[in-house]
Amino acid sequence: MNQVKTWLEQNKKSIQWLADEIGASHSLMEYILNGEHDLLPDQMVQIARVMGITLEELTAEADSDKNTSQINTSRMHANEVEIDASLVKRLLAAQFPQWAELPLKRVNSSGTDNVIFRLGEDMAVRMPRIESATGQAEMEQLWLPRLAPHLPLAIPAPLAIGVPDKGYPWQWAVYRWFKGEDAIVGRIDDLGQAATVMGQFVAAMQRIDLGDVTPPASSRGMSLAPRDIGVRKAIAELQEMIDQDMATLAWEAALKAPEWQGPAVWIHGDIHAGNLLIEQGRISTVIDFGCMGLGDPAWDMLFAWSILTAETREIFRAALQPDDATWARGRGYALSMGLFALPYYKDTNPMFAGVARCIIDEVLTDYRNGV
Incomplete structure (x- = not known):
């Protein structure tokens, strides 16, 4: 949101200050100001108040920003492999055909090791981007069911682990989808x-x-x-x-x-x-x-x-x-x-x-x- 960024610079205010003013985390404000997340309605009201502009003015810019935002598909690592929905669908069809026809959508995530796709309503596919991230699903499948009874919060565990195929070089996994952000x-x-x-x-x-x-x-x-x-x-x-x-x-x-x-x-x-x-x-x-x-x-x-x-x-x-x-x-x-x-x-x-x-x-x- 360029208008908010400019206002902060002109008024010598920090992102942390704005985050505190509207009850958001610093990292969320970084994400919002980079156009990667929409403002909640109550946050828009508070930011407009802090900036001394009308809600309509702020809403107009937010709508403009939203039209240009998209899933981040940038390569983060020099040695990462190309991963897209077409590849995941081919892997599912070959190895888990019972799930191959379910809707598949890439998730905008902060994750650095894996690309995440939502599979249907209740599952997620996790695809390692880089070789150093391989083996995580196998380790989680082995250990997390043993740890879960001892912990006060929910933790994941793979439902199934896929093998290298269709040009993809490593193991990959299907997990249960957890609600929430x-x-x-x-x-x-x-x-x-x-x-x-x-x-x-x-x-x-x-x-x-x-x-x-x-x-x-x-x-x-x-x-x-x-x-x-x-x-x-x-x-x-x-x-x-x-x-x-x-x-x-x-x-x-x-x-x-x-x-x-x-x-x-x-x-x-x-x-x-x-x-x-x-x-x-x-x-x-x-x-x-x-x-x-x-x-x-x-x-x-x-x-x-x-x-x-x-x-x-x-x-x-x-x-x-x-x-x-x-x-x-x-x-x-x-x-x-x-x-x-x-x-x-x-x-x-x-x-x-x-x-x-x-x-x-x-x-x-x-x-x-x-x-």
Whole structure:
């Protein structure tokens, strides 16, 4: 919405300020202002009021923007394969003919590893974009049914796994469709309640003990130190987009936190706004467990800087009760994730780039405030 962007620039107001004014998340506002999501009616009323224009003027521009918006089909990775509805239909016809005639529609998603299609009313097809994302469905099919009884929120599991065919080189999967919108575009009515629920979810995951079964190690369960070179490179690439000096100081502070000395615990590994579904204003489902396994519990602190405010982060922290070192490492993991993602996805995935920018902003806000 160019009119809103121009107004913010002229009045020296930030996207975070506008998000706070209308009760939206920073990442959702990034998404809206990039033309990737429609404003809700109450948000339009509030933005028109803040800008001092009529609702009709704002509505006219929103309608114009809507006419030019479309599903993001940009290539995010140099080595990703071409995936379209025609390919998925051919795969379904060959391997799952019982579903081949159901309506198929590509979903506009912030996901970076997979392309998602809605299949009929009750299913989704998940197609890995890149080789590094392969094997996730098989791992989820093996482990998520074992984890589900221990967790307070719904989690997915594949209904069927397809094999390479029709020129597509990897396994792919059909899942049950979960209702709701992801937390980038879906509105959470009570962030405090969400903080408590997610604190309980992460704590429950950390307590899981499957007995003699040996769980996998998480791909993200390592310490902060191996990420140092990449983080500093990302900071250098983000000139004029972030406070580079502050980001460097925040990162160096996180590196000083003691490493995890306890036993590795179950972690999701990627709990951000794009991997949470919202239904009726509440978090209902946690999705995308491709990074799950045993690792440092600090990784699942990521949620705190992806969605929450400074005040509601304290609610999450109280519900989970991590030690100070784990919290500090978690802030470092969150910062590194945001710094890696923002330059990589800013042109090809504005929705996820908005999440990354929000994470960076929240981490730096805490650091400035000495939290």
